Amino acid sequence: MADVNRGNRPLSPHLSIYRLPLTAKLSILHRITGVGMVLAAVLIVWWFVAAVYSPEYFAAADWLLTSWLGTLVMVGSLWALWYHFCNGIRHLFWDAGRGFDLTKTQRNNWIVIGGSVVLTIITLIAA
Amino acid sequence: MGYKTDYSRVQGLGTAGDGAHHWWLHRISAIAMIPLTLLFIFPFARTLGSGYDAMIATYSTFGHALVAVLFFLVGFWHLAMGLQVVIEDYVPHKPTRVALLLCNTLFNGTLAVAGILAVATILFRA
Numbered sequence: 001m002a003d004v005n006r007g008n009r010p011l012s013p014h015l016s017i018y019r020l021p022l023t024a025k026l027s028i029l030h031r032i033t034g035v036g037m038v039l040a041a042v043l044i045v046w047w048f049v050a051a052v053y054s055p056e057y058f059a060a061a062d063w064l065l066t067s068w069l070g071t072l073v074m075v076g077s078l079w080a081l082w083y084h085f086c087n088g089i090r091h092l093f094w095d096a097g098r099g100f101d102l103t104k105t106q107r108n109n110w111i112v113i114g115g116s117v118v119l120t121i122i123t124l125i126a127a
Numbered sequence: 128m129g130y131k132t133d134y135s136r137v138q139g140l141g142t143a144g145d146g147a148h149h150w151w152l153h154r155i156s157a158i159a160m161i162p163l164t165l166l167f168i169f170p171f172a173r174t175l176g177s178g179y180d181a182m183i184a185t186y187s188t189f190g191h192a193l194v195a196v197l198f199f200l201v202g203f204w205h206l207a208m209g210l211q212v213v214i215e216d217y218v219p220h221k222p223t224r225v226a227l228l229l230c231n232t233l234f235n236g237t238l239a240v241a242g243i244l245a246v247a248t249i250l251f252r253a
Contacts, residue, residue, distance in 0.1 A: 015239070037206070038210075041238060045245070055179040062175070062182075074175070085161070088252050089161065092154065127173050
């Protein structure tokens with residue numbers, strides 16, 4: 001190796017001591033929200049299947065999804081869906097090679113966060 | 128070994144052999160999910176908690192049933208591809224990884240078919 005200065009060089013950021021910028025936190029949040037929606041996906045399919053069996057079975061499923069615990073899961077997943085939706089669109093722009101400079105990235109962080117909250121509130125009002 | 132060079136044996140294989148195709152399908156399904164999410168979520172949110180009759184009235188309509196079927200089809204396909212990447216990234220132990228990938232396919236396939244079959248039953252029964 002031509003590089004004899006291995007000891008003094010700054011190394012790559014170590015995740016345990018490196019304070020992640022907001023963009024990086026939002027990036028991992030994309031995965032977390034994606035995986036987190038699995039529970040709501042199961043509940044929604046169950047809700048549809050229950051309607052095939054009987055009105056009573058459907059009433060039980062509908063009750064669980066609108067109970068306080070169900071509401072917590074569904075509203076949380078609703079926000080996760082809109083976050084994944086907004087940030088997913090940004091990822092598609094990134095895939096096309098657009099929106100990489102620092103000012104745009106930092107502005108879009110807040111558009112994604114704000115967009116997910118606004119869309120969640122709109123859905124709850126429309127429901 | 129044969130007469131092939133090391134390079135030509137591995138050329139085009141990548142890490143899994145078909146990573147670019149998987150990546151591309153994930154993006155196509157992501158684009159499809161933009162209109163499907165907008166079309167599915169509002170009628171669903173309105174119907175949730177409105178009782179059995181309202182639910183049947185909504186999903187025995189062809190348009191709502193079509194959106195729900197497409198949402199389940201593309202949504203679970205997209206979910207399966209996403210979970211696959213997560214499993215491949217975080218599970219280094221190969222037997223566990225293969226087992227989880229198998230479960231992932233069966234889990235999402237079953238949920239997609241169950242959801243589609245339920246919506247189809249509601250539509251055709253009405």
